[in-house]
Amino acid sequence: MFRSAKLCLAALLLAAGPAAAQQPDSTPREQLTGAKAAIDRVEAALAQPSLSQDALQQQRSNLEPARSALVALLAxxxxPRDASKQRLEKLGPPPKPGEPPESAEVTAARDRENTLFGDLDGVAKEAQLQIVRIDQLNNTIVERLRTxxxxxxxxxxxxxxDPFFWATVASDLPQAVANLTQALSQIWVSFRANAGPGPIGIAVLIVLAGALACRFLRGRAVRLRNRLAARQSASRRFTATLDALLDIVHAVLGWPMAALVPLVALKVAELVPEQLLVDFGVPIVMALLVPAVFDATAVGVMAVGRPNLRLLPLSDWAVDQIHRRMRWIAFIIGADILLPSLGKVTYAPVSLTVASTGLFSVLFCIVGAELLLRLRDAPTTTESGEPIPGAQESNKLDILRPLTWLVIAAAVAGLLSGYIALANFIVILMLAALFVAALAYILMTLVDAVLTDRLATDESLGRAIASALGVSPRNVAFAATLFSGVLRLLILIAAVTTFVVPLGSYSIDFASVMEHAFFGFQVGEITISISSILLAITLFSVVMIATTLVRGWIRNTLLPRTTLDASLQNSIATMIGYTGVILASAVGLFQIGLNLQNFAIVAGALSVGIGFGLQSIVSNFVSGLILLAERPIRVGDIIAVAGEEGFVRRISVRATEIETYDRATLIIPNSQLIxxxxxxxxYGNTWSRVRVSIDVGYDADVDAVRAAMLSAAEDDPRILPTPPPRVFLSKLGSAALEFELFAVVTSVETLPAVKSDLHLRILKNFRAKGIRVAAQLPAAPAPVVVSLDEALGAVGAARLRAEAAEKPG
Structure with a gap:
């Protein structure tokens, strides 16, 4: 589990020595030859069937520089190969027999380009072949490692x-102690041989400097934690997670650094050989570092001693019980790292390694079972009957109890059946899961607290950042929330991938995969690389930001100083924005590697899509461009379309937004407007004609009616004097005379208000002159509908009555 950490620490100790000399530049063919030689050596080494895991890892490490060199060589x-090919295409093929001969200069140039293209193409193909060989060897190494x-x-x-097993352990123990004593004496002999005033002084200075630096940094961490705890305005989640990270830093700067600094001092002063420092120093530092980080992470996630910063639903009693057992488990982890590593270095008997591994697994099972049994009887109320904070909510974490019992049961079964390594692996896997989950929880909560709680929720901070960037606070909140989600997803992916290490794939595998994905891998004739994609996204973002700034300056600063109307200014700014989007997209696609031929393929695919279902989208897009160019409809116009009427607020390439008089937004596709x-x-001007119709009785004075209506129109300043208002007798009705007033107003927006005011003034003038508005005619009676039988019966009855009337007496 801790193999990658040990390798990193060993590299740190070795890095204190002189750096390797840089190799001089060489030709592509020489670089290719050197890479092939390295691959051949690895392939020859892998032919041996009995390579250890360390040897396999070393061969894997030897392949990585060769692959990196080949990828750089290929790039x-x-x-130059593609440029040479283009020059050959410009020169064209040699003339055929019977065609006019070409000049000697052209022939010589073609020969040179053919030679250059052949060399470069051969190097590229050979480099691709060797990269494939490296990938195949990597797969072979990984399979052997997993096996x-x-x-x-x-x-x-x-x-x-088994008592015989422990008897073997007891008999092998003296030999292990003797080997360890001999190794320590070898270190002491080497130290005495190299000791002197100079080396000792250098080592003492390094130790003192490291101790002072660690003490200063630990003090700063403690002061920062106290300052955070004293701040009341800070977010609780932000303070809690940052306090947990500072506690981890404080723990790392303690005993682990106290062991690492003397080792670095011994290495720099050359008092002890490097290999001895790596063999004995790395296990000691790791045995102190891993438990310290494990314990500090547990303390941070449970906020031991700081219940006001606790994020998990746990009571103080539960936190105290768990923390005590976590201290013991951290000690067990440290011993489990140190003793097997020292046994491997001192060539201790295998029985001792198996015994130590099994013993530590047994101790973990005992501590874990005792903790679960104690938590089962956790109090939920105080002696006075009041509920304990966090005791009721702790049932959210109850899922960990059956999982822990399952792990303990599996480990006990492995120990009893003789699968001690499997039992230890199960225990380490659970502890690693707890540690990684806790650390990921802290980091994800910190990211969410900084970006969501601070940027997206704090209005003052959001407005300040928005003002500095020149964007709206809503965009800042959206970007912060989106960025928070992306970062938390990356943290979650990193946490999950760490379990690849104990499951049989090593950290170097993950690093190699990430490197290959970052620098590119071939899929057919297309090279896919995360670096190219990230660079393309960066270029696209830069061009889009530049376009936004330019468009904003043109719209807000340049165009308002011209005589152009507002709609034309909006059209110019919109077209600049679309041009910037097209330019940014082209730059990003070219960076990914799409050439004109790929664009032709994409265009062909789009044409098929347009033929099958994108007609309306393309039609709206083209119609939007026509509206922006011809401007038959402009922003601010009042239009009537699709049975609705309102103001044009925005014209885009897909649709036009219309705000109705009811303050509703109507979205009309541009194709309907075209x-x-x-x-x-x-369209031409803002004038509009107002029409008012009035019915008066036949007994009214028509001249007085005309004068009253004209007076009402002439008193309104919103009505234009030219053309002047006019009154017409439009109809001689059956019961009334219909008069109509026509006038022209300065703005169509005032039409409803002008019409209402005209009605009021006309009614007032009529009442002043005694003019009566015609009353509404009575409604015609509804026709009576009878059936044919009823009609015939009525006719018969009438006839009988007539005959009876004609008879005498």
């Missing part, structure tokens, strides 16, 4: 209760 060759790992995990030994009938009230 440096492809560009060895599985064989070690499922290797069966004696049961933990192909359909649209009434534009203000």
């Amino acid at each position: 440096s060759v492809i560009g 060895d790992f599985a064989r070690q995990i499922f290797q069966r030994s004696a049961s933990i209760l 192909t359909g009938s649209v009434k534009n009230w203000v």
